[in-house]
Amino acid sequence: MSSVKSQISVSLDGFVAGPSQTVENPLGEGGERLHEWAIATASWREQHGKEGGRRSPDSEVVDDVVQGVGAYIMGRKMFGGGQGPWDESWAGWWGEDPPFHAPVFVLTHHEREPLPMQGGTTFTFVTGGIESALEQARAAAGDGDVMIAGGASAIQQYLAASLLDELYLHIVPVLLGAGERLLEGVGDPTLEPVEVVASPAVTHVKYRVVHA
């Protein structure tokens, strides 16, 4: 069966976003420092329709993480647009051609019609909870993997429910001091480091989640 995977950048002190998050700035204060390593890569820039960037082990990681992904799941906060019933003019942060190029299932408490975008991305809004979203994402992914795109809360829910098979952490050598933690309230899963890629900017550690 295909895998359920996640990957996220985390500060060395465990935060995936800095303090004082807002709807406009979901990364919080200093949170953009977690993503500088990725944005500097040629792969990230290609995925986002831009030129330039560096070829490096980090760039290969950015390529690697999207290989074989057939569908994505993300939390409402990652999709953005604020809380409560939908402002239907909000179509995500990514413009008309989002970098997913695959079905994306958005966890929400508020119904909304599916939103097809350019380049193969369709946002489907799921109000039936994480298991329903996973079922739909698996069906859409076919033989492909399902990527839990984030944010922290979505990853926490899948990890705590023992539905996540792989967690790839990009450990960034910055200390944010406060903010939103990733590995909190997820119980005591059995994790096995199965791959490590080191660079001067970040340490990538892929953990397999061992299911009992």
Add this chain to the structure above:
Amino acid sequence: MSSVKSQISVSLDGFVAGPSQTVENPLGEGGERLHEWAIATASWREQHGKEGGRRSPDSEVVDDVVQGVGAYIMGRKMFGGGQGPWDESWAGWWGEDPPFHAPVFVLTHHEREPLPMQGGTTFTFVTGGIESALEQARAAAGDGDVMIAGGASAIQQYLAASLLDELYLHIVPVLLGAGERLLEGVGDPTLEPVEVVASPAVTHVKYRVVHA
């Protein structure tokens, strides 16, 4: 000049000890899980006068971290024996021949005569604060490095004061959920990963602390 280094095992969620620490159990609940990787190595067992253990990348790390160390500094809690004026019958956790084989400076608020042990370890009790301890340790170490042996509070103080040059973290894939954090209250030091050693049990990441 010689370096001021530290190395410590930390859970993936950032703890160096579990919850409910006591004088008798300074590692707290579950904290011993952070050290299983080390205790399994041939190097650790040799250092502690025992036979057996595995030769592995982890064992090489355990060897590596003590190379070139000329003196140690540790906090009172790591030395043990409880708070307040000294019970002079307490000579540390390590028996008559502690595994340091070098001068060890213990940070304390309570004076006590130096305590020579077998095998080259002498515990010297420093009431003048972290800079005084470092000055004494540097003098004792000669050309050797000074190792801040722990615990968390001692490492935090040296890191926050920009007196630490290298921090080697052994990132253990367990989640303790609560306990004593390492990277808290230390400001925003500039850290550069300079060496990574991966094993199935633990990911070792050596950070250089860049001084402004």
